[in-house]
Structure formats: structure tokens, C-alpha cells
Amino acid sequence: MITIVVPTYREAGNVANLVSAVDVVMKKAQLEYEMLVVDDNSPDDIVEIVAGLANSFPVRIIQPDGRPRDLSLSVIDGVREAEFETIVVMDADSSHPAEIIPEMLRTLDKDRSRFTVGSRYTSGGGFDRDWSLWRFVNSSIATMLARPLTECTDPMSGFFAFDRNRVDLDKMRPIGYKIGLELMVRGEFSGVNEVAIQFKDRTIGMSKMNFAQQWKYLRHLRRLYLYRFKGWAELVHYGAVGASGFIVDVVFYYLLQFLGLEHQIARAISFWPAVSWNWALNRVATFSERQRRPKAKQWFEFVITCLIGFSVNWGIYFALTSNVPFFDSYRFLALVVGIGGASLFNFTAATLFVYSEKRVN
Numbered sequence: 392m393i394t395i396v397v398p399t400y401r402e403a404g405n406v407a408n409l410v411s412a413v414d415v416v417m418k419k420a421q422l423e424y425e426m427l428v429v430d431d432n433s434p435d436d437i438v439e440i441v442a443g444l445a446n447s448f449p450v451r452i453i454q455p456d457g458r459p460r461d462l463s464l465s466v467i468d469g470v471r472e473a474e475f476e477t478i479v480v481m482d483a484d485s486s487h488p489a490e491i492i493p494e495m496l497r498t499l500d501k502d503r504s505r506f507t508v509g510s511r512y513t514s515g516g517g518f519d520r521d522w523s524l525w526r527f528v529n530s531s532i533a534t535m536l537a538r539p540l541t542e543c544t545d546p547m548s549g550f551f552a553f554d555r556n557r558v559d560l561d562k563m564r565p566i567g568y569k570i571g572l573e574l575m576v577r578g579e580f581s582g583v584n585e586v587a588i589q590f591k592d593r594t595i596g597m598s599k600m601n602f603a604q605q606w607k608y609l610r611h612l613r614r615l616y617l618y619r620f621k622g623w624a625e626l627v628h629y630g631a632v633g634a635s636g637f638i639v640d641v642v643f644y645y646l647l648q649f650l651g652l653e654h655q656i657a658r659a660i661s662f663w664p665a666v667s668w669n670w671a672l673n674r675v676a677t678f679s680e681r682q683r684r685p686k687a688k689q690w691f692e693f694v695i696t697c698l699i700g701f702s703v704n705w706g707i708y709f710a711l712t713s714n715v716p717f718f719d720s721y722r723f724l725a726l727v728v729g730i731g732g733a734s735l736f737n738f739t740a741a742t743l744f745v746y747s748e749k750r751v752n
């Protein structure tokens with residue numbers, strides 16, 4: 392017994408084809424199922440269409456209320472509402488070949504602790520070749536970025552099957568479209584199995600893929616990296632924020648001189664926008680998966696640790712150049728070691744003390 396969850400938005404023109412295609416396949420394979428259409432209150436007549444189809448097929452529709460329109464949340468709503476433990480999720484636009492469902496279910500049944508994905512990139516898989524170069528590059532980069540998060544070759548796939556008992560739905564925090572990726576990373580699966588699919592482009596209805604969705608995808612990835620790699624991801628993040636803070640520092644240093652200030656004064660002042668920039672970015676980005684603490688107090692603590700960090704920086708430089716002849720000849724290296732030491736000190740203070748140690752996920 393299987394629940395097939397189909398998220399829809401403006402798919403009135405596709406739903407009848409989908410329902411009959413799936414029914415043929417399931418009957419032939421003698422699989423009992425229900426199809427649950429989760430529609431985000433589309434401005435079309437999908438409700439009436441599904442009501443008509445329900446006379447001949449095991450299909451029903453829900454329209455969740457009171458939250459913004461969202462593909463991933465729709466899938467989660469569908470999984471919650473599903474009658475059966477075995478879940479298949481697929482798109483409504485016939486991009487996903489219904490014929491593959493029985494094979495996906497067989498694969499899932501071999502080991503129900505694993506997540507099963509309909510994959511375009513595993514051997515035997517593929518997609519319509521009339522993609523523009525732009526779309527192809529876009530999709531390849533998006534896929535590559537997610538690869539380190541899972542063992543799946545097609546982490547972007549929206550066609551998958553799993554056992555609902557393996558997922559704590561309250562822990563899912565997707566942003567945007569990639570609910571499959573979210574489930575693979577945060578679900579309690581022992582691994583991923585792939586079944587080859589030929590992906591077809593939609594022929595009816597309009598695409599909802601746009602720049603806003605791609606931006607959301609990057610935000611989602613960032614969140615998943617922080618979840619999966621925790622302290623290491625924070626360290627890399629912290630380094631990138633530090634590098635951007637260096638640019639802020641330099642820009643202010645020159646800008647203030649351009650406005651007529653002495654260079655020593657400019658140097659003393661430019662520290663403040665830079666340190667505040669770093670504090671803010673670390674708050675909203677690097678440590679975004681941790682509980683928020685009061686702003687003013689945290690800013691103050693951040694500044695204090697940076698000042699101590701600077702003493703560490705300067706101390707290392709001083710000690711190396713006065714005691715080690717090598718570093719006295721190559722002072723720039725002493726400067727680099729100093730910055731490295733101070734960064735580690737700052738990161739340690741930030742991770743243990745300035746930003747809460749409590750994670751929200």
C-alpha cells in the first residue's frame with residue numbers, strides 16, 4: 392500500500408494525464424495505492440477535476456491553508472496526511488515516468504532503511520537533450536554543489552520513494568524546491584539507492600523555476616552544509632566572512648583618507664565598521680543555525696575578543712621576529728602566522744562563547 396504525493400501549482404491541465412498514467416502502471420503491477428494531490432490553492436479548477444477523477448481512481452486532493460505557497464512544505468503536508476507508510480513523491484507535469492514506480496518500490500522494499508531516488512545521472516538515466524546550454528550549466532553546477540551532502544548522483548531529483556517512519560517531519564526545514572535533498576540529508580536513512588529515469592520536459596503549463604528559486608536553493612544548501620558539517624562548515628564560513636571584513640576595513644581606510652582624515656586616524660576608525668560587519672555576518676550567516684543572543688551584548692563581546700585576538704596577532708609577530716632569525720628575514724611570514732593564530736583564537740572564542748553554543752537543528 393502506497394501513497395503517491397503530488398505537489399501541484401497550476402497543473403489543472405496535467406493532472407488527468409498523470410492520474411490515468413499512474414493508474415495503468417499500478418494496476419499492471421498489482422499495487423494498491425492512493426494518490427494525494429497537495430495543491431497550493433491554484434487559481435484554476437483542479438479541485439473540480441480531481442473530484443471528477445475520484446469517481447474512477449483512488450485520488451484525493453488537499454489544499455493546505457494559512458502558510459505561504461511552497462513546494463517543499465506541500466510535500467511535507469502530503470506526507471503527514473498520507474494514509475500509508477510507503478511514500479512516493481513525483482511531479483504533476485509528467486516529467487517523471489510513472490512506469491518506474493514499481494521498480495522504485497521494489498528497490499525500496501529490498502532495504503526499507505534506505506531512500507530511493509529516480510535519478511537522471513545514474514547509468515541508464517537521462518533527460519531531454521534539447522536543453523539550452525544555460526539550463527544545462529545551471530543544473531550541473533546546482534547538482535555539483537549538493538554532491539558532498541549526499542551519496543546520491545542526482546540530489547536535485549523530485550522523484551523519490553521512502554518509508555515515512557524514517558523521517559521526523561518536525562526536523563525538516565527546507566527552503567525552496569529541494570525537499571528530496573532535505574529528506575536525504577536530515578532524514579534517518581542508512582543510504583540512498585538510485586533507479587535510472589528518463590526525465591521529460593513539461594509540455595503543458597508553465598515552469599516555476601526562476602532566479603528567486605535559485606537564490607533560495609543557495610540558501611538551502613548553506614543551511615544543509617552547516618547541518619551536515621557543523622563546526623567545519625562554520626570555520627570555512629568564518630574565514631570567508633573574515634576575508635570580506637578585510638575588504639570593508641581597507642575600503643574605509645582609503646575612503647576616510649579621501650575625505651581628508653589622517654592615515655593613523657583612518658586606520659583607527661576603519662576597524663569599527665569592519666568588526667561590526669564581521670559580527671553581523673557571523674550572526675546571520677556563519678552561526679545562523681544557533682540560537683540568537685541579545686545583539687548589543689554580543690557585539691560588545693565580539694569586539695573584545697577581536698581586540699584580544701589582535702594582541703595575539705601582534706604577540707606572535709613580535710615573538711617570532713625577535714626570537715627566530717628566519718622570521719626576522721621573512722617578516723611577512725611572521726605576519727601571516729600571526730593572522731592565522733589570531734583567527735583561530737577568534738573563531739574559538741566565537742564558537743564557544745560569543746555565539747550561543749546551542750544549535751537550533
Ligand SMILES: Nc1nc2c(ncn2[C@@H]2O[C@H](COP(=O)(O)OP(=O)(O)OP(=O)(O)O)[C@@H](O)[C@H]2O)c(=O)[nH]1
Nearest residue numbers: 398399400429431460461462465482483593598599
Ligand atoms: N503545492 C505546490 N506545488 C508546486 C509549487 N511550485 C511547483 N509545484 C509543483 O511541483 C512540481 C515541480 O514543479 P515544476 O514547476 O515542474 O518545476 P521544475 O520541474 O523544476 O521545472 P519545469 O518542469 O521546467 O517547470 C510540479 O508538480 C509543480 O506543480 C508550489 O509552490 N506549491
Ligand SMILES: [Mg+2]
Nearest residue numbers: 482484486593
Ligand atoms: Mg517540472
